Amino acid sequence: MIRVLLVDDQHLVRMGLRMLCESAPDVEVVGEAADGRDAPRLVAELQPDVILMDLRMPGVDGITATGRIMAARPASRIVVLTTFGDDDHLYPALAAGAFGFLVKDAPPQDLLAAIRRAAAGEQPFSQDVLGRLVERAVGAHDARRAPAGPGLPELTGRERQVLAMVGAGLSNGEIAARLHLGVTTVKTHVANLMRKTGCPNRIRLAVLAVRSGLSAE
Known part of the structure; x- marks a missing residue:
């Protein structure tokens, strides 16, 4: 059984994610956090296999929460749930230790597949999110240094x-x-x-x- 922790400030989102996870015979929601402040404590208490993390939350956001979780438990597998408005937060979340990224409006089967992939040790990424991350990373690299990097x-x-x-x-x-x-x-x-x-x-x-x-x- 894959143990999942939900971290999102919107109750309806958490409820929808819980219903989806509980529809799968191999996924169990072991806890919920309404903000990033409680997430590290719940991770330590519940030791989930996968953490579904919202990025934009009041108080302690998802990037800060991800960094705190990874500092205390480096093997944590945090899958960030993003929207198209989160582009500025994607690379900082990756730098903080996010294990994978998925768009919030992904089909239910894609979300369940991402949870299973993360639990199995494979980093899940929505293809469009991967494209946006790569584009930003390449752009940032080109802006920092004009010469081509090593082959x-x-x-x-x-x-x-x-x-x-x-x-x-x-x-x-x-x-x-x-x-x-x-x-x-x-x-x-x-x-x-x-x-x-x-x-x-x-x-x-x-x-x-x-x-x-x-x-x-």
Whole structure:
């Protein structure tokens, strides 16, 4: 059973998320927080597998709460729920330790899939959110330094294919289906890419893929 903590200041949103989670036989909501101030305490008490975190809340916001949770419990898997108005908060949330990002109006099956992916150790990202994160990261990088950064390290042809698909926002399962590989094999390729490139997460890998001009076509 996947234990989930909900953190959102809107009662109706939390109620909807709870109903959705409880419709799944393998997901259980173990607690709720109406603001970011209570979230670290509840994480310590309840030890959820996945935390669904709103970004914009009164008092202590989701970015601050994420940073406090990660400082106390670095293995926490926090999936941020975003809207199109949250773009300025996406990269700070990633820097604070967010494990994944999902748009609030995502289809119910996508949200449940994201919870399962996070619980299994795979960072879930809505493709449009990934695109916006990558665009901001690439833009910030270009603004800071005009010269091109170092090129890709030596990668196998398969690793370059996987990296390009990570840059396009595909999940491990989608990459596996497209390349006719096992999901475990794709996970191994992603882990190798992180090791070879020094990228700590999928967002950094995606930024590298975009800056390197790799295409998933």
